Amino acid sequence: MFLRKQFDKRSGIYRSSDSIENFKIRISLRTLNTLVKVPKFVTAKPDKNVQQDETDDEVETQTIQWQEKILSQKEIKFFGDKENCQTDAQKEYHQTIIRNGLDNDGRPFNKIFTYVSEDSFHPDDDEKKLIEFIERGGEVEEEDSNHLITSKGGGKRFFNEIFGFETMYVMADLAVETILFTIRWRSRDGLLIVYPDFNSLIINPYLQEIDSDTKHLFHYSMENLSDDFDNSEQQMKKEIEVVSQLKDLSITPPSIFHIPSRRCTNVLFLLEIESAERFEYDNIHVRFNVTLPNRCELLDGLIQGSTHSCRRATSLERINIGYCHELMLHCNTDYQWGDDMKILLDVISIDGWSRERSEGYTMLTIPFSPGIFHHKLLCYRELAENTFMDKLKRYFIGGRRIVDHKAFNGISTTNEVAKLNRYGNETISTGILFVKHQILVQRNDSLVKTSNVGNRMKNSAKHQITIDDVVSAYHLAKIRLEATASNK
Amino acid sequence: MAEVHIIGQILYGISFEEPDLFCKWSIQLGSNWKPVEGYIEGQTATSRGRFDGHSSFAHPIDVHLSCRGIQGWPKFHVEVYAVNGLNHFFPVGYGFAHIPIQPGVHKIEVCTWKIAPTSFVESLQTKFNSGGSAVAKSDLVYSGSDR
Numbered sequence: 001m002f003l004r005k006q007f008d009k010r011s012g013i014y015r016s017s018d019s020i021e022n023f024k025i026r027i028s029l030r031t032l033n034t035l036v037k038v039p040k041f042v043t044a045k046p047d048k049n050v051q052q053d054e055t056d057d058e059v060e061t062q063t064i065q066w067q068e069k070i071l072s073q074k075e076i077k078f079f080g081d082k083e084n085c086q087t088d089a090q091k092e093y094h095q096t097i098i099r100n101g102l103d104n105d106g107r108p109f110n111k112i113f114t115y116v117s118e119d120s121f122h123p124d125d126d127e128k129k130l131i132e133f134i135e136r137g138g139e140v141e142e143e144d145s146n147h148l149i150t151s152k153g154g155g156k157r158f159f160n161e162i163f164g165f166e167t168m169y170v171m172a173d174l175a176v177e178t179i180l181f182t183i184r185w186r187s188r189d190g191l192l193i194v195y196p197d198f199n200s201l202i203i204n205p206y207l208q209e210i211d212s213d214t215k216h217l218f219h220y221s222m223e224n225l226s227d228d229f230d231n232s233e234q235q236m237k238k239e240i241e242v243v244s245q246l247k248d249l250s251i252t253p254p255s256i257f258h259i260p261s262r263r264c265t266n267v268l269f270l271l272e273i274e275s276a277e278r279f280e281y282d283n284i285h286v287r288f289n290v291t292l293p294n295r296c297e298l299l300d301g302l303i304q305g306s307t308h309s310c311r312r313a314t315s316l317e318r319i320n321i322g323y324c325h326e327l328m329l330h331c332n333t334d335y336q337w338g339d340d341m342k343i344l345l346d347v348i349s350i351d352g353w354s355r356e357r358s359e360g361y362t363m364l365t366i367p368f369s370p371g372i373f374h375h376k377l378l379c380y381r382e383l384a385e386n387t388f389m390d391k392l393k394r395y396f397i398g399g400r401r402i403v404d405h406k407a408f409n410g411i412s413t414t415n416e417v418a419k420l421n422r423y424g425n426e427t428i429s430t431g432i433l434f435v436k437h438q439i440l441v442q443r444n445d446s447l448v449k450t451s452n453v454g455n456r457m458k459n460s461a462k463h464q465i466t467i468d469d470v471v472s473a474y475h476l477a478k479i480r481l482e483a484t485a486s487n488k
Numbered sequence: 489m490a491e492v493h494i495i496g497q498i499l500y501g502i503s504f505e506e507p508d509l510f511c512k513w514s515i516q517l518g519s520n521w522k523p524v525e526g527y528i529e530g531q532t533a534t535s536r537g538r539f540d541g542h543s544s545f546a547h548p549i550d551v552h553l554s555c556r557g558i559q560g561w562p563k564f565h566v567e568v569y570a571v572n573g574l575n576h577f578f579p580v581g582y583g584f585a586h587i588p589i590q591p592g593v594h595k596i597e598v599c600t601w602k603i604a605p606t607s608f609v610e611s612l613q614t615k616f617n618s619g620g621s622a623v624a625k626s627d628l629v630y631s632g633s634d635r
Contacts, residue, residue: 010525011525013524013525256489256556257489257490257555257556257557258520258556258557258558258559266558268558268559268561268589270561270586270589272585272586274597274599275599299559300559308601310601311604313505320583320599320600320601321599321601322582322583322584322598322599322600322601324563324584324585324586326560326561326586328558328559370589370590371590372588372589372590372594438586438588438589438590439589440558440561440589442558
């Protein structure tokens with residue numbers, strides 16, 4: 001019914017560890033003679049590749065293997081003449097034409113043909129896609145990409161040489177040469193990119209409209225006929241490799257993904273200060289200060305910051321702040337679990353007369369356990385003396401007494417805090433801050449989990465055992481045993 | 489390279505004062521991240537009239553990203569615009585949220601804010617639904633510096 005429906009053309013990206021020689025596809029091309037399905041009577045004798053289905057639309061099919069060259073009518077005419085053949089590949093085409101008698105006029109006309117790597121075929125929009133892909137892959141520095149495309153064909157050569165892609169185009173001769181499918185293969189990691197993706201002629205054929213003397217409509221599809229990969233042989237090979245790798249215990253990580261070195265952890269910390277509620281004055285902003293634990297190094301981000309000033313909307317009591325912050329930390333695994341990251345938050349209001357008032361302080365302790373956490377932080381404000389004069393001073397003049405947050409909250413840069421004494425301080429409760437944080441922990445080796453979860457607070461680095469430790473301890477024990485046995 | 493798939497939808501907006509809203513969204517990535525498939529920005533349809541203070545957008549998001557490092561974790565950035573009777577649109581909310589780092593189903597609430605009017609004329613304008621200031625540099629919304 002909906003023959004003119006355009007189905008989305010998307011790239012299909014596949015990975016295969018099989019050899020590309022086993023790649024086989026079937027291309028079907030249907031010429032739409034009519035948009036209405038009308039049953040037809042028996043037709044003339046059918047061609048080898050052309051089938052007549054119920055609606056009398058011709059369907060041409062072709063089974064193609066990787067880099068199989070099928071010549072178009074234009075190429076047959078061109079390479080049929082020996083003088084036009086310059087490269088070796090072209091001379092081979094000429095031989096094929098002569099051998100199979102392809103340039104006889106009586107032969108039926110095949111619409112589907114292919115361009116392979118040896119043909120110097122450059123579709124127009126290839127360059128733009130190449131540049132996108134190169135930048136996407138991130139394998140080339142920004143400066144180099146400007147030098148890439150200097151001459152016609154230069155881009156494709158660069159692409160194929162540097163990235164190791166082999167390309168094949170499935171074309172159709174429909175009044176103009178149209179690219180039906182582009183297939184790219186990279187053998188080093190088994191990456192196969194097919195544009196547009198595999199489909200079925202019955203379910204979701206791709207539509208091609210050609211406007212020449214009249215409007216022509218075609219449906220085409222590509223089906224994957226490759227045999228299923230036989231896994232058993234490959235699996236045996238892998239098992240042998242794993243056994244030999246256990247000897248040196250090194251599993252090479254992918255060269256492209258950044259991972260920390262052994263016994264180190266990367267921690268990504270994402271902080272969102274979402275909203276505030278029930279503060280005394282309007283037009284508040286939040287300042288924060290992060291204290292990192294010992295032996296943690298800051299790779300990216302700032303440890304101090306401030307949000308913008310936010311006012312309450314008349315209809316809502318909650319003030320939306322919507323502030324983001326990101327920190328990237330690098331930790332040695334021998335840090336104490338009890339040594340967490342602490343964030344001190346300070347809520348300040350500024351009114352129309354530029355009077356600053358302290359609206360509240362609060363502290364948030366962040367242990368480095370991965371996950372997403374929401375906090376409702378209750379803030380308090382210190383009172384110098386709870387007298388009427390104080391209240392008047394706060395109203396008329398404002399004023400922020402700078403509290404030494406670190407001393408007040410027992411955060412010390414040295415390890416010799418005897419006791420935290422807050423005697424003599426008086427505070428009053430103020431509003432609430434809603435904060436969300438997310439932690440992502442990235443490590444290179446896997447920890448053997450201790451069975452006693454309750455002892456987590458006592459665990460220090462000495463108790464964090466990795467699989468590498470277990471295996472190397474095993475080897476050491478084996479060597480000792482052999483030494484003892486041989487001494488006896 | 490590691491790959492992340494983000495599949496979801498922008499469901500609705502609540503508690504906005506203006507009734508007719510649409511939302512421009514984008515996913516901001518750090519330098520280690522690249523989009524492989526899908527759109528990383530878009531605009532929802534306008535949701536006109538509201539029942540219960542609730543504007544439904546129901547806009548799908550389907551993105552495939554690849555990265556070579558966890559730094560620059562993607563953030564979801566939204567700008568909500570209101571449409572008045574004369575078909576003019578003006579911003580009524582900026583907001584952002586980090587994409588969750590754990591795989592699974594998440595419901596994210598994005599708190600939005602808008603630029604407050606600085607003069608009496610501007611406050612009249614916002615009251616009568618004909619204007620609102622826009623952010624000059626849109627990366628103010630999703631980066632913390634320069635606030």
